[in-house]
Amino acid sequence: MNCVQCKTALACSTSxxxxxxxxxxxxxxxxxxxxxxxxxxxxKVASLWSYVTEVENFEPAQRDCPCCQKPLIRFDLSIENQRHRVVACKSCYTCILRNQTHRAFLATHPAAQEKRLLQAYQKRVEAQNLELEKIDRAVGTLFQDVHGSLSRFQDSLPPQIKRLAQLLGFCALMHFFGIPIALGIVFGFMVAGRVFEGRVTITEDAVCAEKQIGSKPHDIFVSQSAGAQGVQVRSARHPTTQKAA
Ligand SMILES: [Zn+2]
Ligand SMILES: [Zn+2]
Incomplete structure (x- = not known):
């Protein structure tokens, strides 16, 4: 096959x-x-070619098809908002494109589009990382400046003022931790109240207290005369007597 323009013999690749x-x-x-x-x-190409085959009155190109020698047609189309000229043969389905137009067609392939999107995304991420590094450096410098100024200011203070500032800091710390400590003390008293809650009876020779052990209420007897040997635990619901050492 010869070139349609300069008539040079061209090598063809077929598939x-x-x-x-x-x-x-x-x-x-x-x-x-x-x-x-x-x-x-x-x-895009399929819709373009169905348009080419349906429409009759295309502008004829000046040259004939290099494959079948029939008259060529020419028309313009837009790819990615760029105007391109296409010369084609309606008889043998041959297209003659400027290399620039051919590259524009290749760029519409989904894989090429994906690659372009990925490259654009990577570029944006790199730009963002650069911005973040800049901000990081700026914040670091600012922190050093503030820290340096504070140190110089502290060094310039008289010792009495420094001690007063330390005392105020300690008070602020205690104010912060004081509330949880007070709540802890109140809670401790409440728990102790629950533990010692119960009915206590004092008779002539024993002290009897009602106490929840596990899920059952028990009576605890403490003999006033027998010391540790006189402690007895008795279930209130099932009155069996146990002796505790
Ligand atoms: Zn040529
Ligand atoms: Zn042809």
Whole structure:
């Protein structure tokens, strides 16, 4: 096959999808619409080609098809908001594109689109990381400045003022931790109240107290005369007597 413009003989690469050839001198790519479908956005090329086959009154190109020698047609189309010229043969489905237009078609392929999106995303992440590093450095410098100023200010204070500031700091600390400590003391008294709660009876020779042990109420008898040997625990519901040492 010869170039449609300079008539130089061109090498062709063929596959089941069709053929493709390029003239380096004229910067032209001559290819079957099947190859264009395979390498570009399939839907875009398919709708373009159905438009080409349906419409009759296209502007004729000045030259004939390099594959079948029938008259070529030409029309303009927009890819990514750029105007491109397409020369095509309605008889043998050959397209003749400027290399720039061919590259624009290739860029519409979903894989190429994904790659471009990924690259744009990576660029944005890199830019954000650079910004974060800048902010980090600025904050570090600011912190050092503030810390330095504070140290210089503290060094310039008379010792009495320094001691007063330490005392105020201690008071603030106690104010902060004082509330939980007070709550802890109140809670402790409440728990102790629950433990010693119960009915206590004092008779002539024993002290009897009602006390919850586990889930059952028990009576505890303490003999006034027998010392530790006189402590008895008795279940209130099942009055069996146990002797505790
Ligand atoms: Zn050429
Ligand atoms: Zn043709």
């Amino acid at each position: 089941p999808d069709g053929m493709i050839s390029e003239c380096q001198k004229c910067q032209l790519t001559i290819l079957s619409v099947g190859r264009l479908l395979q390498a570009s956005d399939r839907r």
